[in-house]
Amino acid sequence: MSTGIDGCWLVLPFQCETCWMINLEGKPPEPSQDLYVKAIRQANLDAMHGYSPLTVSAHVREMKSIIRNAKTVGRTPNFQPRGPMPTNDTCGMGPAVDELLKSRIARGRINEWPSHGAIRRVRALYTKNWQSSPEGITENFSFGHGTGQIMPTKSPTQSLWFNSYNSGHKTRLGGDSQANHAVSIKAMVKVLDLIEEDAAAAAEQSSLEESRQLIKVGAYLAVCTVGSLRGHEGFYTDLAGLRKHITYGQEGTIPANWDLKRILSSDECASLPHVVLTLLGKFKGEKGTDHHKIGLASTTMSGIKSRWWIEQLIEVNEAEGKVSGPAFSTPGSTPKLAMSWTYDLEFKRYLKLVQTQYEDERLIPPEAKVDELYGTFRTPRKTAETRAKQAGIGKQDVDAMNRWSKVDKAKGRQPKLTMNEHYTDCLLMMPITWRYSYAL
Numbered sequence: 219m220s221t222g223i224d225g226c227w228l229v230l231p232f233q234c235e236t237c238w239m240i241n242l243e244g245k246p247p248e249p250s251q252d253l254y255v256k257a258i259r260q261a262n263l264d265a266m267h268g269y270s271p272l273t274v275s276a277h278v279r280e281m282k283s284i285i286r287n288a289k290t291v292g293r294t295p296n297f298q299p300r301g302p303m304p305t306n307d308t309c310g311m312g313p314a315v316d317e318l319l320k321s322r323i324a325r326g327r328i329n330e331w332p333s334h335g336a337i338r339r340v341r342a343l344y345t346k347n348w349q350s351s352p353e354g355i356t357e358n359f360s361f362g363h364g365t366g367q368i369m370p371t372k373s374p375t376q377s378l379w380f381n382s383y384n385s386g387h388k389t390r391l392g393g394d395s396q397a398n399h400a401v402s403i404k405a406m407v408k409v410l411d412l413i414e415e416d417a418a419a420a421a422e423q424s425s426l427e428e429s430r431q432l433i434k435v436g437a438y439l440a441v442c443t444v445g446s447l448r449g450h451e452g453f454y455t456d457l458a459g460l461r462k463h464i465t466y467g468q469e470g471t472i473p474a475n476w477d478l479k480r481i482l483s484s485d486e487c488a489s490l491p492h493v494v495l496t497l498l499g500k501f502k503g504e505k506g507t508d509h510h511k512i513g514l515a516s517t518t519m520s521g522i523k524s525r526w527w528i529e530q531l532i533e534v535n536e537a538e539g540k541v542s543g544p545a546f547s548t549p550g551s552t553p554k555l556a557m558s559w560t561y562d563l564e565f566k567r568y569l570k571l572v573q574t575q576y577e578d579e580r581l582i583p584p585e586a587k588v589d590e591l592y593g594t595f596r597t598p599r600k601t602a603e604t605r606a607k608q609a610g611i612g613k614q615d616v617d618a619m620n621r622w623s624k625v626d627k628a629k630g631r632q633p634k635l636t637m638n639e640h641y642t643d644c645l646l647m648m649p650i651t652w653r654y655s656y657a658l
Contacts, residue, residue: 220263221263222262222263222266223266223267223269223271223274224274224275224278225274225275225277225278226265226266226269226274227300228274228277228278228281229269229274229277230265230266230269230379230382231303231309231379232262232300233262233303235247235255235258235259235262237303238258238311239251239254239255239258240305241303241304241305241306241307241311242307242311242312242315253319254315257315257318257319258311258315260318261311261314261315261318261383263386264314264383264386264387264390265314265379265382265383265386266382266386267385267386267389267390268381268382268383268384268385268386268387268389269382269386270560270563270564270567271560272428272431272432272564273567275425275427275428276428279423279425279428281297283423307374308372308374308377309374309377309379309380310344310374310375310376310377310379310380310383311374311379312374313340313341313344313374313375313380314380314383314387316340316344317337317338317340317341317387318387320337320340321337321391337391338384341375341380341384344373344374344375345373345375345376348371348373348374348375349371349373353372354371354373357369357370357371357372385589389559389562389563397596398591398592398593398595398596398597398600399591399592399597399600400597400600400601400603400604401569401581401582401592401597401601402581402582402601403520403522403601403604403605403658404520404579404581405569405572405576405581405582406439406443406520406522406598406601407520407521407522408572408576408581409439409565409568409569409571409572410436410439410440410522410523410527412568412571412572413432413435413436413439413564413568414436416432417429417430417432417433417436420432426537427549430534430537430538430549431549432564433527433530433531433534434531434534434546434556434561435561435564435565436527436530437527437528437530437531437545437546438452438453438455438546438561438594439561439565439594439598440522440523440524440527440528441455441495441514441524441527441528442594442598442599443522443598443599443601443602443658444495444514444515444518444522444524444602444655444658445495445512445514445655446599446602446603446606446616446619446620446654446655447497447598447599448595448596448599449558449561449562449593449594449595449596449598450558450595451497452546452594452598453544453546453555453556453558454497454498454510455495455496455497455498455544455545455546456496456497456498456542456543456544456545457532457535457540457541457542457543457544457545458541458542458543459494459496459497459498459511460494460495460496460528460531460532460545461532461541462496463493463494463496463511464493464494464528464529464532466492466493466494467488467490467491467492467493467494467513467516467525468491468525469491470489470490470491470492470516471489471490471491472490472491473486478609478610478611478653478656478657479610481649481653482648482649482652482653483649484645484646484648484649487513487645487648487649487652488645488648490515490648490652491515491516491517491525492513492514492515492516492525492648492652493513493514493516493524493525493528494511494512494513494514494644495511495512495513495514495524495528496510496511497510497511497512498510511644512644512647512651513644513645513647513648513651513652514651514652514655515652515655515656515658518655518656518657518658519609519656519657519658520605520658522658524655531545531546532545535547538550538553539551540553544556546561558594558595561594562593562594562595565592565593565594565597566588566589566592566593569582569588569592570588573586573588599620602654602658603616603620605657605658606619606654606657606658609657609658610657611653611654611657615650615653615654616654618647618650619650619651619654
């Protein structure tokens with residue numbers, strides 16, 4: 219988060235550090251104010267990262283489309299000029315700088331650095347100061363009453379810019395610890411359907427980079443849900459391993475009259491429609507680094523297309539010239555492991571779309587605060603666990619899928635088992651992993 223996002227000037231009231239110094243102090247910065255200038259720069263960057271990069275690129279693409287269409291008929295688009303900006307602080311840059319300066323000296327309760335929650339009192343103080351000021355007391359009317367009242371205000375700390383900065387700042391520092399909640403499996407399916415639709419639409423408009431990024435996000439959510447993975451474990455997905463095993467289970471069929479109560483043998487599992495998820499790395503309760511293979515149902519009972527998403531993920535990486543390394547990585551000649559916060563922002567964006575577009579079905583309750591309750595770290599796994607229990611999958615099978623039972627029996631100590639005992643052969647485990655994933 220140390221670089222800007224191309225096109226953010228279209229959705230944010232951006233001003234450079236020198237302009238902000240003139241607005242705040244009435245004069246350009248002096249050499250002794252270097253830290254002050256750096257804080258303004260960081261506030262600008264945090265505000266940019268309050269938006270998803272894909273959202274910004276979609277706005278830019280739409281703007282370019284409008285301009286092209288307008289040129290064909292000689293029309294001048296009604297875009298608002300990007301300046302000159304007001305010569306005072308209407309956005310809340312001053313309070314943002316004070317938050318950032320406090321973050322340099324404050325200490326966190328858990329880590330050495332403070333969380334976002336530890337310094338947000340700065341905003342609360344500035345808001346109360348405004349409300350009790352001569353101008354603020356003229357805004358003492360509201361819509362509604364009690365805790366649900368809405369008060370129109372010109373307070374800089376309640377501006378759209380400050381809200382965007384606040385979101386980006388929280389993403390960078392981390393918020394208060396709060397366990398993610400599950401969503402219904404139907405809500406997760408809708409999220410994946412919307413991502414698939416948007417990826418196809420972006421490809422049709424020749425926005426290949428956006429389309430590929432959406433495919434990666436969708437594939438990540440699919441493998442984390444169907445594989446019952448915690449968010450960071452999804453980034454262990456190994457591209458070479460996926461490519462090597464992609465044909466396994468491609469032509470499989472489900473036995474006639476089979477139901478979830480019947481446990482299949484490992485030999486029968488070999489002929490089931492499945493896809494092999496290959497992870498590479500260290501896992502909780504395991505020693506060393508090695509591959510871990512999970513045989514997943516090609517399509518779940520609720521309609522999550524595991525195989526389709528993994529095949530699309532392989533195609534996207536091939537288009538970017540990659541055949542090995544992390545399956546979820548940045549594009550370019552020197553790819554790096556994808557940043558989890560970008561996937562988390564996209565996940566929450568689509569959860570909010572499901573919340574509003576399917577409000578009548580209450581797939582996600584209208585009163586639910588998506589940013590606080592859900593996230594990629596735990597929501598996909600908890601969604602899978604909840605669905606599996608609803609389908610009658612027992613706790614022993616859930617533990618086996620998550621591979622925590624041996625750690626629990628060791629009472630928190632590192633279980634003394636060999637690598638082969640940890641990474642049980644994919645086929646031998648499929649009576650559990652395929653049944654669990656198919657039930658989702």
